Amino acid sequence: MSRLVVADAGPLIHLExxxxxxxxxxxxxxxxxxxxxxxxxxGPTDISELDFSVEQIDIDTDSIYPHLDPGETAxxxxxxxxxxxxxxxxxxxxxxxxxxxxxxxxxxxxxLYGYSQGALTEETAKRTLRELKQxxxxxxxTPLIEYxxxxxxxxxxxx
Numbered sequence: 567m568s569r570l571v572v573a574d575a576g577p578l579i580h581l582e583x584x585x586x587x588x589x590x591x592x593x594x595x596x597x598x599x600x601x602x603x604x605x606x607x608x609g610p611t612d613i614s615e616l617d618f619s620v621e622q623i624d625i626d627t628d629s630i631y632p633h634l635d636p637g638e639t640a641x642x643x644x645x646x647x648x649x650x651x652x653x654x655x656x657x658x659x660x661x662x663x664x665x666x667x668x669x670x671x672x673x674x675x676x677x678l679y680g681y682s683q684g685a686l687t688e689e690t691a692k693r694t695l696r697e698l699k700q701x702x703x704x705x706x707x708t709p710l711i712e713y714x715x716x717x718x719x720x721x722x723x724x725x
Contacts, residue, residue, distance in 0.1 A: 569594030570648055573618070574641045575602050576655030576704070579611045580673040583702035586694050589680035591617055593671075593725075594651065599623050599640035634659055642666065655704055671725065673698055674706065674714050682724025691718045 571594040578598070581587045590596050596618040603620055606613065623640040631639045638659040645652045645668045652663045655672045663670045671679070674695065681691035695714050699706040717723045 570597060570650035571595070571653055572597045572599065572641045572644045572648075572650045573602065574652070574654040574656065574659060575605045575611075575637050577653045577673045577676060578602070578606060578613050578616075579609070580655055580698060580702045580704040581676060582611050582613065583704075584673075584694055584697040586677060586680070586697075587613065587616055589676050589685060590653070592680050592683050592685055593653070593676060595619070597621055597644060597648075597650065599637065599644055601640040602637040605635075605637045631662055634662060638662075642668065669725075673702075673704060674710065675725065678714060678717055678723035679725050681718055688718055691723070 573590065573596060581590060596616065598618050598620055600620050600622045621644060623643055625643055630643065638654060638656055641652055641654065642659065642663050644650060645663065646666055651669045651671065653671055654660055660670045677691060677694050680686045686694065692715050695711055698704055699711045
């Protein structure tokens with residue numbers, strides 16, 4: 567697949583917590599900015615099993631989008647430069663990317679995409695969505711998870 571997806575720390579952390587990190591590889595060629603990788607070094611998230619590339623971003627991440635953290639900024643800059651898809655679970659980063667015309671998906675979208683590609687059964691997709699809400703540090707509203715489960719049940723999941 568030639569599509570490039572750039573991951574911020576959120577989906578890497580949350581999908582790993584839900585034991586669904588491998589779904590990222592279905593979405594395209596995964597790129598993780600070095601800034602994001604540095605953020606993950608201090609935490610318990612292990613992405614060593616994920617097939618991804620790393621890119622160093624030589625920018626002042628504090629000045630471009632001062633309302634975002636450096637990892638989110640680096641990911642958005644790469645997406646803008648490379649016409650890539652952003653993977654983030656941060657609402658401010660999502661809003662900024664949308665303003666820049668960048669396609670954005672989060673952890674829920676990755677699970678839905680995995681289901682749409684046949685990598686997950688309906689039951690596994692629904693269980694993984696519930697695990698994202700219950701077993702990870704990601705805040706997801708009950709209506710959002712219910713809607714995502716409805717998309718799975720209707721066969722309308724995917725990007």
